[in-house]
Amino acid sequence: MKRFLYELEESWKIATAQMRSNLTRSTLTALGVIIGIVAVTLMGTAIAGISVGFDKSMSVLGDDVLYVTQWPWKPVDDWWNYRDRKRIQTEYAEKINRIIAATPNSNLVVAVSTSSLMRSIKYGGNAVDNVFTLGTTSEFTLTSTINCKEGRFFNEIESREGAQVVVIGYDVADALFPSESPIDKSLLINGQLFKVIGVNARQGTFLGLFSWDSMVAVPLTAFNKYFSAKSASDVRANGAKGESDVRVKVKDKKRLAEAKSELTGILRRVRGLAPEQKDDFSINEQQAFKSTLDPVKNTIAVAGLFITGLSLFVGAIGIMNITFVSVKERTKEIGTRKALGARRRTILMQFLIESTALCLLGGFIGLVLAYFLCFGIGKAFPSFPIQFSFGLVVASMVVSVLTGLISGFAPAWTASRLDPVAALRYE
Amino acid sequence: MSLVTRAPGPVVIDIENITKDYVMGEETVRALRGVSLQIRRNEYLAVMGPSGSGKSTLMNMLGCLDTPTSGRYNFNGRNVADMDDDELAAIRNREIGFVFQTFNLLPRATSLRNVELPLIYAGIDPETREERATQALIDVGLGDRIHHKPNELSGGQRQRVAIARALVNNPSIILADEPTGNLDSKTGEEIMALLEDLYQRGNTIILVTHERDIAAHARRTIHLRDGLIEMDHAGFIPELDAVIAAS
Numbered sequence: 001m002k003r004f005l006y007e008l009e010e011s012w013k014i015a016t017a018q019m020r021s022n023l024t025r026s027t028l029t030a031l032g033v034i035i036g037i038v039a040v041t042l043m044g045t046a047i048a049g050i051s052v053g054f055d056k057s058m059s060v061l062g063d064d065v066l067y068v069t070q071w072p073w074k075p076v077d078d079w080w081n082y083r084d085r086k087r088i089q090t091e092y093a094e095k096i097n098r099i100i101a102a103t104p105n106s107n108l109v110v111a112v113s114t115s116s117l118m119r120s121i122k123y124g125g126n127a128v129d130n131v132f133t134l135g136t137t138s139e140f141t142l143t144s145t146i147n148c149k150e151g152r153f154f155n156e157i158e159s160r161e162g163a164q165v166v167v168i169g170y171d172v173a174d175a176l177f178p179s180e181s182p183i184d185k186s187l188l189i190n191g192q193l194f195k196v197i198g199v200n201a202r203q204g205t206f207l208g209l210f211s212w213d214s215m216v217a218v219p220l221t222a223f224n225k226y227f228s229a230k231s232a233s234d235v236r237a238n239g240a241k242g243e244s245d246v247r248v249k250v251k252d253k254k255r256l257a258e259a260k261s262e263l264t265g266i267l268r269r270v271r272g273l274a275p276e277q278k279d280d281f282s283i284n285e286q287q288a289f290k291s292t293l294d295p296v297k298n299t300i301a302v303a304g305l306f307i308t309g310l311s312l313f314v315g316a317i318g319i320m321n322i323t324f325v326s327v328k329e330r331t332k333e334i335g336t337r338k339a340l341g342a343r344r345r346t347i348l349m350q351f352l353i354e355s356t357a358l359c360l361l362g363g364f365i366g367l368v369l370a371y372f373l374c375f376g377i378g379k380a381f382p383s384f385p386i387q388f389s390f391g392l393v394v395a396s397m398v399v400s401v402l403t404g405l406i407s408g409f410a411p412a413w414t415a416s417r418l419d420p421v422a423a424l425r426y427e
Numbered sequence: 428m429s430l431v432t433r434a435p436g437p438v439v440i441d442i443e444n445i446t447k448d449y450v451m452g453e454e455t456v457r458a459l460r461g462v463s464l465q466i467r468r469n470e471y472l473a474v475m476g477p478s479g480s481g482k483s484t485l486m487n488m489l490g491c492l493d494t495p496t497s498g499r500y501n502f503n504g505r506n507v508a509d510m511d512d513d514e515l516a517a518i519r520n521r522e523i524g525f526v527f528q529t530f531n532l533l534p535r536a537t538s539l540r541n542v543e544l545p546l547i548y549a550g551i552d553p554e555t556r557e558e559r560a561t562q563a564l565i566d567v568g569l570g571d572r573i574h575h576k577p578n579e580l581s582g583g584q585r586q587r588v589a590i591a592r593a594l595v596n597n598p599s600i601i602l603a604d605e606p607t608g609n610l611d612s613k614t615g616e617e618i619m620a621l622l623e624d625l626y627q628r629g630n631t632i633i634l635v636t637h638e639r640d641i642a643a644h645a646r647r648t649i650h651l652r653d654g655l656i657e658m659d660h661a662g663f664i665p666e667l668d669a670v671i672a673a674s
Contacts, residue, residue, distance in 0.1 A: 003550025336531040341520020341548040
């Protein structure tokens with residue numbers, strides 16, 4: 001054991017001396033690994049970033065909220081079965097809430113209606129087209145995490161009376177009020193004046209998935225009053241009253257299945273379905289969305305890591321090549337060491353450590369480069385969620401060491417098997 | 428030259444009828460055809476012979492760098508003919524000190540680190556290692572060159588470092604292969620004086636050379652020819668040697 005440690009130390013000394021004396025060669029060889037590690041690490045951060053982006057977008061939906069919609073949240077082949085379903089009415093929320101209140105030990109907490117339309121918003125000289133405009137009630141805050149940077153969400157009174165107030169997303173605020181606070185300013189939505197009472201904190205957008213940043217929310221009563229579709233083309237694009245759904249908060253997210261069947265029962269009552277009729281609505285949850293997105297995420301991860309892994313593989317071949325050269329050059333030295341009592345595994349270890357040290361150096365430089373690149377990308381594209389984690393550092397170091405060991409093994413094995421007589425005679 | 432011959436001790440190397448064949452393509456070269464030899468502790472032996480005589484092959488056998496095709500080889504009573512690579516490495520490490528014609532020092536390591544190398548392979552701790560390597564360097568007269576690298580040393584000094592490296596593990600024999608071959612004659616004489624000194628201090632030395640002047644330092648000379656021992660005689664007999672050189 002002790003001897004192993006001494007030999008290890010000796011091998012390490014040789015490896016560093018070797019790298020220093022063949023600086024150009026070592027640098028060029030390490031460059032292959034550097035590029036490989038940068039590629040793999042960046043891909044790793046991108047994948048982690050995509051994952052976080054998905055999760056963040058998902059979190060808008062909430063994991064304890066059921067969504068009642070006309071169309072299910074998954075691709076359907078038999079779209080004609082869904083097309084003619086009765087629309088989800090905003091009045092359902094009230095009906096559902098009454099039933100919940102009358103049901104002892106209900107698994108449901110509260111139902112909230114939302115309607116949405118794309119609307120243009122103006123303030124002074126600034127205008128934003130096609131803003132996702134949401135009409136809802138004050139209970140909305142129960143089903144979704146609203147994080148106001150400034151101001152507040154509208155309250156029950158404003159909600160009931162249909163006050164002309166609006167809560168705007170970060171990007172909307174940024175576009176309309178580049179240099180002032182939007183609070184208490186009045187802006188025009190579809191030609192109607194609305195007073196800004198709250199601005200959401202920045203959430204970040206990702207792949208066009210849900211984000212509060214580009215939305216505005218107004219009380220449902222006001223929404224219904226002012227934003228019904230006016231023209232035929234508007235009806236085609238948005239529907240007469242926009243897209244409506246009902247969100248229902250669940251008491252215990254561990255009992256989602258029971259909550260779902262309870263809600264199904266309530267909705268069948270509300271919809272007045274006879275027992276033999278099929279459900280003509282869809283109940284969706286975050287999880288369903290996730291399970292359609294996860295395969296996409298995983299495919300990106302596998303394909304990305306495979307392609308970037310190739311560049312690391314090329315780097316590894318470079319290391320293998322240079323280690324072979326090193327063995328060849330130092331054949332006589334290997335002979336001398338064997339004559340002085342170095343055993344096979346001593347020689348094996350010596351060259352493995354050389355290749356590993358080279359890969360570790362490359363890996364370390366690559367990691368530092370990747371860190372700065374990530375930093376740069378984060379600065380240049382703030383919306384892209386970059387995740388540079390400690391786990392990634394450990395992983396890339398482990399990958400470097402493995403690369404060194406694997407690529408160094410064949411040459412090191414050759415060296416350890418050299419016949420001492422032939423090696424000593426080699427010139 | 429007044430030579431004091433020390434009384435030989437117990438048998439260190441006992442070779443009986445060893446042969447070594449090399450297969451080169453279709454041909455089999457019989458480098459050793461049946462050599463028997465005993466070497467005792469405190470001997471100073473020269474192995475001579477023209478090129479192709481099997482001199483190098485015998486040296487490789489004696490140095491446990493290679494194993495014979497047939498025959499028996501006992502080293503301090505242990506049969507080394509059937510040992511595997513790692514067992515041979517252990518024997519080389521502890522029992523044999525090599526001195527090469529081309530010195531074979533590690534170019535980027537100091538004298539001290541070069542001399543320490545066999546001790547590392549023997550698993551000796553760093554403090555003892557440094558102490559013993561320093562002492563070995565002092566013993567060969569290089570106490571002031573401990574931290575020099577080979578390219579900062581003269582040829583003779585390099586060979587002294589190599590000799591210190593051969594000595595440092597207290598081996599049973601020192602095997603010197605043409606130790607003066609790369610040195611001018613004056614430096615060569617200095618190295619030979621050092622070997623003589625080591626012999627007088629109780630080391631066993633085997634000298635492989637084709638130079639008669641060098642072989643003259645030994646107390647016993649073996650002449651090889653065509654893979655066989657042609658002559659094995661005590662001391663150095665100039666007339667005899669002249670006959671051999673002429674033949």
